[in-house]
Amino acid sequence: RAEVVINGSSSPAVVDRSNESIKHNIQPASSKWRHNQTLSLRIRKQILKFLDAEKDISVLKGTLKPGDIIHYIFDRDSTMNVSQNLYELLPRTSPLKNKHFRTCAIVGNSGVLLNSGCGQEIDTHSFVIRCNLAPVQEYARDVGLKTDLVTMNPSVIQRAFEDLVNATWREKLLQRLHSLNGSILWIPAFMARGGKERVEWVNELILKHHVNVRTAYPSLRLLHAVRGYWLTNKVHIKRPTTGLLMYTLATRFCNQIYLYGFWPFPLDQNQNPVKYHYYDSLKYGYTSQASPHTMPLEFKALKNLHEQGALKLTVGRCD
């Protein structure tokens, strides 16, 4: 039986802070990649020892009531009260209950997607996951349009919607939310106290305008459980990125997992510059000590899984 080698070496992984993207060339070539069903099932089983995506994807209505006090995961000394709005938006049953998909796409936000022509391919997958409300309409040729689940870190409200300072920005966010049209909106509401008001603003907007989204708020244990799984596999991440969280959750309900837009390097495989995000001018921050993430290290782990056929990474053109 094939052994799962996630870290790719027997020694503890170290943070790769280099820009030498050439080292990250994806092998085997896309055309030769074969899905390894046995390995995927084994990974699903291992991850299930740490978390269950069906449960951990969201806190349910039955488990909280308005006024309950929650300690933020990263700011243990700070608390929040479960508001009436948050309570209303908690799902009654898991949005992933009994869900199984043949293929899933997880779309990261790297600029490597620009000119990839991957939109059509992404849209053919049975379930498409996107991160941080990234825009799709203007980039459809490269990133596709289909969205079954989209994440929204509260910081996105500041970064992409100017903290809703005026009616124009509120309208922009509202339009983006309306465009989700029934998909799952996944909001990590209990992570850090900085997100408190932003989560409340979004909840209020959804309720006030009867926005057709299925809200989900990850469980309090999810982050530590995901980190625990990867640490056990010698991937020494500080705090898992949204992309890695999504892959870890997707192993539960997706048979085959395809990753696009995962490329935390400023140069592509041909040494051409790559934007950090395909849609804005945010600069690379992951190499600073202050960054909570260790993206290149995560990438190395994902690349190893790609080479073993447990997932497929696309980092170039789709044709």
Ligand code: CTP
């Ligand atoms: N990503 C990547 N390479 C990039 C940018 C993003 O691999 N150059 C992946 C990461 O897994 C990231 C996901 O795409 O979590 C979504 O990107 P982004 O919205 O930028 O996430 P961040 O806000 O940077 O990180 P997080 O939400 O996890 O804090």
